[in-house]
Amino acid sequence: MNWYTSKIRFRWQNAKGDITYRNEVHLHDGTSLVDVANQxxxxxxxxMKNPMNVGVNVASKYRDVHFQVGGKYFFDVTCVEEDDEGRERTFTCLVAADKVSQAEERAERAYRDNTSIKSIAGAKRSGILTVYHPTSDQWISDFKNRSEALADKRYVEYDEKTATAKVPKRNQGQPRQRPSQLGLFGQ
Incomplete structure (x- = not known):
């Protein structure tokens, strides 16, 4: 199995009743692009019943994805390793944590027995909202909790049959929002 990122675009109605477009990025563990698209x-x-656009990238940039209990956000942690010939290389792993320092500590703990890892170069918050792994009960449970939190924040698809607000046309003064700008999970 490999890690793939999926991007979903859909219309949603916020608490004020405004309808806008929303883009979300999720990480999936799957066997192929088709498998991840179906997932x-x-x-x-x-x-969401009818997303406007679902895209799946060929592969994610993450070499490893670490699950630790707790952590409102996902962080891209850059690690420095030394190969057999003494050359330094960097790679990125994904870590769930509440803040940057916690993500760095968790990555250090995950690699403490790996002698080729020299240091943790830094961490920054990722745009990934959920991680789905079809065979891991821990990841499935975490995915469901994060999806419920998104639904509680009303990040659900706009339903034309039940709503009365007017749908804006694409690119008419609607700024694009990244997940990090939307204040997810208590921010």
Whole structure:
């Protein structure tokens, strides 16, 4: 299995009643692009029935994804390793944590027995909202909790049958928002 990122675009109605477009990025563990595309549509059905656009990238940049209990956000942690010939290389791993320092500490702990890892170069908050791993009960439970938190914040697909607000046309003064700008998970 490999890690793939999926991007989903859909219309949603915020608490003020405004309708806008929303883009979300999720990480999936899958066997192929088709597998991940199917996963994406199935696992998000509770929040969106008919997403406008679902894209799956060939592969994610993450060499490793570490699960630790707790952590409101996901962080991209850059690690420095030394190969057999003494050359330094960097790679990125994904870590769940509440803040940058905690993500760095968790990455250090995850690699403490790996002698080729020299240091943790830094961490920054990722745009990934959820991680889905089809065979891990821990990841599935975490995914469901994060999806419910998104639904509680009303990040659900706009339903034309039940709503009365006017849908804006694409690119008419609607700034694009990244997940990090949306204040997810208590920010």
């Amino acid at each position: 994406t549509l199935v696992v998000h059905l509770d929040r």
